[in-house]
Amino acid sequence: MARFRMNRRAALAGAGALLAQPRLVFGQGGAPAVIGSDAVRPRAEWGASAGDVSADRAIIWSRADRTARMQVEWSTSDSFRDARRVMGPHVTEATDFTGKIDLSGLPPDQEVFYRVTFQDPTTPGLAAEPVTGRFRTVPVSRRDVKFLWSGDTVGQGWGIDESRGGMMTYDAMRRTGADFFIHCGDTIYADSVVAGEIRYPDGSLSKQLVTPEKAKVAETLAEFRGAHRYNLMDRNVRAFHAEVAQMWMWDDHEVVNNWSSSKDLSANAAYHEKRIGALRANATRAFLDYAPLRPDPDEAERVYRRVSYGPHLDLFMLDMRSYRGPNTHNRQEAAGAETAFLGEAQLRWLKEGLRASRATWKVIAADMPIGLQVPDGKDGEGRPLFEAIANGNGPVLGRELEIADLLSAIRANNIRNVVWLTADVHYTAAHHYHPDRAQFRDFAPFWEFVSGPLWAGGFGPNALDDTFGPEVVWQKAPGMDNAAPADNTQFFGEVRIAGEDGAMTVLLRNMAGTSLWERRLTPDRA
Structure with missing residues (x-):
């Protein structure tokens, strides 16, 4: 390269x-x-x-x-x-x-x-x-391409400590010399307060930069914008932005944790503004001000988009937040407003784009994983609510209905070499999905790679849902909640595509840039 x-x-x-x-x-x-x-x-x-x-x-x-x-x-x-x-x-x-x-x-x-x-x-x-x-513009010929992905910046109270080097994961990513970076969401933590001091597990105090906007949860437009400016106070972030082209997505923390239309803040004393719609409006305006994102000519606030990156790569960047229904028990037997996740228009766009793609690899960048259970508390009857797609094992129910429809369409149209990249769960993993292990079988095998956080508390691992037959091929997680940023808690992923034969190599790295696991994938050209 x-x-x-x-x-x-x-x-x-x-x-x-x-x-x-x-x-x-x-x-x-x-x-x-x-x-x-x-x-x-x-x-x-x-x-x-x-x-x-x-x-x-x-x-x-x-x-x-x-x-x-x-x-x-x-x-x-x-x-x-x-x-x-x-x-x-x-x-x-x-x-x-x-x-x-x-x-x-x-x-x-x-x-x-x-x-x-x-x-x-x-x-x-x-x-x-x-x-x-x-930056480097996209090739029209077959050359090597390298790109990165991850998510989650300044979460769980972990902010910028210049005496400790700041958000060092960004420096490790900069040193890879990648063509571009996909931020899979949680570009800010609008709901996460940064304190002047935070204690590391070894007992030492971290002295963090604090601004008025990050000393409380974001509610006003000025506060959401201030959360974006806070990240740019870090010299590693600014240097990374100057050297590596960006492709931004969003998830929940750009607004508030696990938000959907059903989000209820009435008992949350940190918020004076209880209306999720008002918070979303301010958050959206701030995100669009700060994201280096090309506006869609037909839908001003649309974030999902396709980017073609040479003959070997088409990127499909999803929005799993804006068109979803409420977070529920997620066990509905029939599709409807409550089971929406990508939404009808985005799902149709994705199917059509994948079918039309002539690139060797079709990479779907998602803000949430498919087969990991991500809980969101319980409803009034004590039943678990779910934040993501998975709902606690098959058969296909709830939000899984959309994914089943998508995976069936990929198989029916003989669309090869589809790979999923995601973040959200604050650890790193390689998942392989296969119908032989699944309760739902109408799909072709595929890989999903998980990485993150960039600078936030480490969590996980999460429980699997067997609906689409995922297998944990490899994973690394801290095994505790809100683990402090360290080599074994902060992660990013790297993808290399060889220009000569189109082979894809996926590497999962820690915050120092050390490769923890890698796999070479040969494209199916049958």
């Missing part, structure tokens, strides 16, 4: 440290000169990121500290010779001073270097120090 030329020092500088930054004055062909005192010029201390990269396009995201005009320069050289300049929007309070530019006309399979500048709208020449980054 080709390696990028931007070194660590340049990437960290481009990500923008929270400490005072030196002024930069670019010469001919560079960005506008940065002039004026730090007090009067705009600042862009939250870095920049590239998202939803294709062969000729990319979303560039960044944030200023005040009203300003965003612009991006991009070049195929890290010297920025022959750079092209694209003027972007004025960023204002309406978007929390965040901005996005959809770059187009990019060359395929090419390193692209970019720098973002925010111009003061009233004083010509007064601008923020540029923040820089890079």
Whole structure:
């Protein structure tokens, strides 16, 4: 695989440290000169990121500290010779001073270097120090591709402790040199309070960064936005965003734990705002402000999407949160509003996309696993409620009806080489599903790989549901609840696809980047 030329020092500088930054004055062909005192010029201390990269396009995201005009320069050289300049929007309070530019006309399979500048709208020449980054556009030929996935950032009260190196999983991921990263959800923990001190199992105290927005649960739009800004205070996160293209999804903690239409906060003293709809509205607005995600032209708040990444890979990124019914006992015998999980439109889109795909691998990125039981307390009669798909063993009931329909369609249409990637459960595992072990048998065998958290409490392992015949081929979990971030509690996954023959290698790594388990999958071309 080709390696990028931007070194660590340049990437960290481009990500923008929270400490005072030196002024930069670019010469001919560079960005506008940065002039004026730090007090009067705009600042862009939250870095920049590239998202939803294709062969000729990319979303560039960044944030200023005040009203300003965003612009991006991009070049195929890290010297920025022959750079092209694209003027972007004025960023204002309406978007929390965040901005996005959809770059187009990019060359395929090419390193692209970019720098973002925010111009003061009233004083010509007064601008923020540029923040820089890079990404590689999607290949049109067969080359090696490497990408990562995981989920769950700043959960269960575990925040940023700069004396311990910050959120070090992000640094380990950056060092892989991956083409892109899929964040499978829980990009923030809006319902998780970060305290100034938290104690590790060895008795030592962790001194954590705290902001007003993270000192309580998020309820207002400003508080949800503040939770997103908190993650960007970590230098590892900013450096990672500057070097690895992003593909974001969401799950429950962008709003509140295990939320659905049935979520009842009436007895939760932490919340003054009890209406789940109001919380969801504020959370959605904040997520869309901060996610480097290309807006859907037909549905402004749609998150599920397909990204083709060369001849060997089609990605189907799902939304298992927005279209679901309530969390119930999940044992309904017939499909209906209560059993919805992906929802009718998304399920139809996924079936059609898989059927139309000519890529070697069809990778489904899901925010929740298929065969792991994820409980959500009990109902008034003492029956267990379920948060995910599984409901405590077969036959096919409740939300499993949608999955059975999908898996049957994959088999009926002879769609080969479908792999599932997911997070959510705060440990890492390799699951193989086979009809010979299942109560429901109308499907072809497939793999599901689980990884996470990125920086949150470790949990698990969860109990299996036998409906679709899952087998735990390998797993690593702390075996306790809310285990502190450490090498054996924080995980991410890596996928390598060989350009020559399309073979896929999946590696499950810990927060230091050490490979714990790997498996090479040969594509079925029959």
